[in-house]
Amino acid sequence: MTEPLRPTHLGTMRERNLALVLGGIARHQPVTRARLAELTGLTKTTVAAQVTTLEGLRLVSGALPVREGGRGRPGAPLSLAPGPVAGLGLEVNGHYLAACVLDLTHAVRLRESVACDNRGREPHETVAALAALARRITDRAGDAGLTLVGTAVALPGVLVEDHVNAPNLGWEAVTASALLADALPAQALGIGVDNEANLGALGELWYGAGRGAGSYLYLSGETGIGAGIVVDGELFRGAHGAAGELGHVVVDPDGPACRCGGTGCLEQVAGLDALLRAAGVPDGTGRYELRLTDLTRRLDDRDHDALEAVDAAGRGLAVALVGAVNLLDPDTVVLGGSHARLAPWLIPTIEKAVARGGGRLRGRTPILRASTLGAESAVRGAAGTVLARVLADPLAIAIA
Amino acid sequence: MTEPLRPTHLGTMRERNLALVLGGIARHQPVTRARLAELTGLTKTTVAAQVTTLEGLRLVSGALPVREGGRGRPGAPLSLAPGPVAGLGLEVNGHYLAACVLDLTHAVRLRESVACDNRGREPHETVAALAALARRITDRAGDAGLTLVGTAVALPGVLVEDHVNAPNLGWEAVTASALLADALPAQALGIGVDNEANLGALGELWYGAGRGAGSYLYLSGETGIGAGIVVDGELFRGAHGAAGELGHVVVDPDGPACRCGGTGCLEQVAGLDALLRAAGVPDGTGRYELRLTDLTRRLDDRDHDALEAVDAAGRGLAVALVGAVNLLDPDTVVLGGSHARLAPWLIPTIEKAVARGGGRLRGRTPILRASTLGAESAVRGAAGTVLARVLADPLAIAIA
């Protein structure tokens, strides 16, 4: 019942089949034209024509002829070209800026990050610092013979119709895309902006702990707790692009008050600030890195308060996750952000609480894992979305 | 990253545009060819050709020439034909079987229901009774000049890969579609089977309290509690088609044990059985209808136990809904099933608990409403899915 369906004309057909062929190459490389014809359901003739176009776009290149030992004429295998087309991912976080360049084969070609405190900094200052980083890495990409065709930026906040609210950065209703478009170098695909939890989810899904999962929940735990939800390989954004606010699920109706106005929100029990406070880690410098290390040391030393705090967090997470799993039915749950570091203590607690508290969990219990990309999941995911856009619409990069 | 993308050829293009034109007529009827060309982005020529096809399928017919007062030649308005094409919805519930025929204009042309106790009855007996009902209504449809092109069946259970588990019917791993295909009359579009909560959600979305909502949560409350989730007009099924099990969200970690193995599940606090028990309504005949009326009478009489029971249920529902709203971000929540009857008491309680407990609720609080279709939402939704399939793929009805 969605209105703005677009008409299909001949050009549309061609675009779709072009993306189909490119997708076939991406998933089955190295692959011959003949096999692509089988995979896509198109004729050999059509596949050959589309491949010619893709080679022109420098998205696809011939690989070494793989001797198969088969009988007839051997095919000429095709693969995604490891250049020059590449995507740029950027991330703004409370404590650092990061950038990452992926080529079409999903290989990390360049990465760079800058530690700096962005909390409370003026948005345009932060954006200027990000732009400097972007320019630096764009230059390096040029030197390496790479052409960046698009950028995606991960922000630690909620996007509602282009207005970003990022409490941990002190951003309120910032019109991010305009700000970024002015500051960042222009590219064929322009600039995408998304939630750090959403992009982190995609990063882990494609390159990390979520690989192979069709449906999947990524828990991004820092001061706040967000969730990135992936269903059948697609990001689920909810009605207004603001789904996945796991941090304000009520896990204890009689619990402490939350800044959101509610009581007993997950964030108040399992958020990093709450956890550190409960574990008795002193405020110190405010550098989370140090405080987190302090916490893990206490846990290793079997400090009573620390263990108890993590236990309480695990029980809260279990309640929230049972809820989320019953509603969304994912196969895998990945703990990311700072909570990935705490996974060795959290996961057993959660599993125990789930087993005791929500036993069946829709017939199958989802696999619980720790993030494997650590702090890099969001940048990687951001860069990955650029590649995904190229795969979905290869001609878009040629327009510029 | 989903594999089985289908190739697009000329025929595909035609099908898509045919559906586009039909959709345009459905949403803007009565509408002229010229206006359709603007709406769809196709040329007048193409629209005219597609309309001819649709008239041949008897899906579209000319309406009375509406005098617009405009200058040039007046257009010939087109509308969806109120016949003969129609869809059949069926429902199996614990206490009744129901059927409903909708024509393309979404008008209810026929309805019929049979009260009978299906709990514990052998699946094939229940299906035989349903088949008898279906035959009766198919005959009546024939008499009325209607051609039923497809059927959808609503079942009160979870479908996992064609195996139906319906605890309230005593069905375990029943291969429903084979059973139904044998028993029901053959039709062009075949038989669809889905969860009663899912189809109820669509019924309310299209014809009831959810009209106009883009994104939306339907709570189907009986003994168990299920949810149908609609995002941007599409049913959200989760990874394995089993999303929306709201009944086993934990709302009180210290609450009573549930048959699912967990503790403090919503169902144990707000399910109809639990509610009736807590309110002190005697077991009586087991006819829910009577017991529910008993409960509402007690509530009208301001009976303490009854009010307290509903209050507890409302608090539990508030916790579950805050969780669901934070994860899914719908605009509207509709209470259906037996809980629609309790809505006058439940809604204020839920709203109060939400205001106290989860205040902000993602910036906007969703509107809370009672179902307006009552027991009919699932059959209506089922019949509606048949029409939706016709609109999505008009040529499918011509194959048979």
Place this chain on the structure above:
DNA sequence: CGAATAAGTCCAATGTATGCACTAAACAGG
């Protein structure tokens, strides 16, 4: 009553996928 305007139809042109015939490159066996 004629000019202007808009709806709908006819027809040649465009462009994409198709089907089939053809060439190219390997292997198997005499």
Place this chain on the structure above:
DNA sequence: CCTGTTTAGTGCATACATTGGACTTATTCG
């Protein structure tokens, strides 16, 4: 070593849905 077989990739005429523009039809305005 040569021939037949098998499979990969290319070339060309064909089919067909959409397009764009010219044409016909029906109504209003002056």
